[in-house]
Amino acid sequence: MKRILITGGAGFIGSNLCDYFISKGNQVTCLDNFATGFRYNIEHLLSHPDFKLIEGDIRDLATCQQAAADQDYVLHQAALGSVPRSINDPITSNDVNVGGFLNMLVAARDSGVKRFIYAASSSTYGDSETLPKVEEVIGKPLSPYAITKYVNELYADVFSKTYGIECIGLRYFNVFGRRQHPNGAYAAVIPKFVIQLMNHESPVINGTGEYSRDFTYIDNVIQMNEKAMSAENKEALNTVYNTAVGDRTTLNLLVEYLKEYLSVYDPAIANVPIIHGDLRAGDIPHSLASIDKAKKLLGYEPSHDIKKGLQEAVGWYWENLK
Numbered sequence: 001m002k003r004i005l006i007t008g009g010a011g012f013i014g015s016n017l018c019d020y021f022i023s024k025g026n027q028v029t030c031l032d033n034f035a036t037g038f039r040y041n042i043e044h045l046l047s048h049p050d051f052k053l054i055e056g057d058i059r060d061l062a063t064c065q066q067a068a069a070d071q072d073y074v075l076h077q078a079a080l081g082s083v084p085r086s087i088n089d090p091i092t093s094n095d096v097n098v099g100g101f102l103n104m105l106v107a108a109r110d111s112g113v114k115r116f117i118y119a120a121s122s123s124t125y126g127d128s129e130t131l132p133k134v135e136e137v138i139g140k141p142l143s144p145y146a147i148t149k150y151v152n153e154l155y156a157d158v159f160s161k162t163y164g165i166e167c168i169g170l171r172y173f174n175v176f177g178r179r180q181h182p183n184g185a186y187a188a189v190i191p192k193f194v195i196q197l198m199n200h201e202s203p204v205i206n207g208t209g210e211y212s213r214d215f216t217y218i219d220n221v222i223q224m225n226e227k228a229m230s231a232e233n234k235e236a237l238n239t240v241y242n243t244a245v246g247d248r249t250t251l252n253l254l255v256e257y258l259k260e261y262l263s264v265y266d267p268a269i270a271n272v273p274i275i276h277g278d279l280r281a282g283d284i285p286h287s288l289a290s291i292d293k294a295k296k297l298l299g300y301e302p303s304h305d306i307k308k309g310l311q312e313a314v315g316w317y318w319e320n321l322k
């Protein structure tokens, strides 16, 4: 049994991590201020004897220290996601994603946790046109959000060298799956399109739809967190890993898949027309990960390609949000 602190544990990725690590018999503490997460994501865990919720803000060092005390591992997910959010309000994104991150690192260092594993981001590749993306070749950030996520990597690197704390960064690539929130200005594309199609509303694709992404199902992300926790080889530590599938799908094809899988539940969805809108600031044209490093050093093997992941996700949305 491990003691695991999951920050941002009421969010999409964090609540899935909470579920998984509780199901494996661990003690899980969730630290969240519900800025973008939801109590209903963890409601079912609140009465579990091995689950504890700390409602608090990572911008407060004392809260981070309280949460990190007596933990074996920190899985740091708390942050303000979304490139457009960071463009609209760079100061708050920086306060949470950089200031809060530093607080958590300091708290983890001081409490002597075994390992600090954190949510990094594919946005760190910025304007690099290299495909596939390999961990060692990055470009210049294209948004305030991307800066914050890159600064996280720099801090983790310096903390591991200076204080000897073991850190692993997981550069998540467009994660999707159960519980990802479909509504609001900063919703991710897959849940937003799913809900629109379920309601027979036309999804709006930014640009021609030929931009592509390495869409990554949540179960692959859970696996990467678990592999990062259990890695013993020194070479595998104090570094970052692409957390992806190693395949890319255009937005046009994505919508085709969604229509196909949703039509199983409601055949009329196959006829919902698509609208094309303007390109969004800060978006990179293509994103495709090399997952060789994660395979080699962590023994990672994605369990879900995009099609399998989308089928499961669509089933979940139909069952839970229709």
Ligand SMILES: NC(=O)c1ccc[n+]([C@@H]2O[C@H](COP(=O)([O-])OP(=O)(O)OC[C@H]3O[C@@H](n4cnc5c(N)ncnc54)[C@H](O)[C@@H]3O)[C@@H](O)[C@H]2O)c1
Binding pocket: 007, 008, 009, 010, 011, 012, 013, 014, 031, 032, 033, 034, 035, 036, 037, 038, 056, 057, 058, 059, 076, 077, 078, 079, 080, 081, 082, 096, 100, 119, 120, 121, 122, 171, 172, 173, 174, 175, 176
């Ligand atoms: N979803 C993706 O595709 C993706 C891609 C790359 C990186 N990431 C990173 O993964 C992590 C989780 O993302 P997600 O998609 O689950 O987003 P999410 O918004 O669902 O989860 C983030 C959680 O952090 C919490 N939080 C925010 N500010 C906080 C604060 N000041 N104090 C305490 N808690 C706070 C929120 O309430 C929320 O529960 C984030 O660090 C994000 O940057 C996500």
